Amino acid sequence: MKLAAELSHYALYALMIGMPLLGWAMLSASAYPVELYGGIYLPAILPQSDSLRTLLWNAHFYLAFAFFALILMHVAAALFHALVRHDGVFEAMAPVPIRDDGTRVEYTAAE
Template sequence: MSNALGRFAPIQRLLHWLMAACIIAMLFIGVGMVSTVAPKYLPLILIHKTLGVTLLVLVVIRLALRLHYGAPPLPADLLPAIKLGARLSHLLLYASMIVMPLLGLGMLWAAAYPVVLYGGIQIPALLPQSDHVHTLLWNAHAFLGFAFFALVLLHLAAALFHALIRHDGVFATITPLPRRTDEARRMSPRSTPGRRAIRE
């Protein structure tokens, strides 16, 4: 299905910004978790787990929507290397958003730690208790967290590059705000032939 006006579908744009807010919260909460032993640690880990599972569900939905709606094409004059980098970075972002929560869940299961979310929802363990596996998954989760943070910064830099330097409309394809089409601009009162004739 094609994208109207060369933009992502409204539901895709909504999910993008909702997930962006969740990811930023997750990153800050993750930093707070590893830097405190105060009583607020337990509420932080509860929020972290709930957001992690929520993001896992949302990214699966988002991938399904991407397959259904597709994505607007990148500008034709964009360098091939930049196009390749954009595709690879998006693939890595999607992969990270899937692997990160799975590593977190596996880490908790391997530590025999109950995965209880907000509302008392409990996810049953799918891995046996193992200190060795827990250590491996913890290290992988921590390492991927730093790599994911770097990917998010790269994604943000690319968005600013398109929005503030190239002005090529790429950022407008995902912005939640409505975008006026060229036809609408041509039909606006300020650009009608009659108005131009009067001014002349």
């Protein structure tokens, strides 16, 4: 389980960084500009090339589905920790205040 968690976290980081780069590279190979907010354009990172564009499109498309599958598995694993194992792993990431022993701070009306 530790190995699966570590590998999936590396894969999540790789896809979080890689997907936008693939999108940018794909548009560069299409000779299509990437416009940020306010009329600021990113420079092309690849020369125009139909074959590169096809390759990058396929990579961007299929890796996106792998990314979505991984996110679903990741959320399922987080819920497994929270609802089945009750081991404090979910609380380490969830945006709720926790005590040193891993239990949640329950707010009352007086607070």
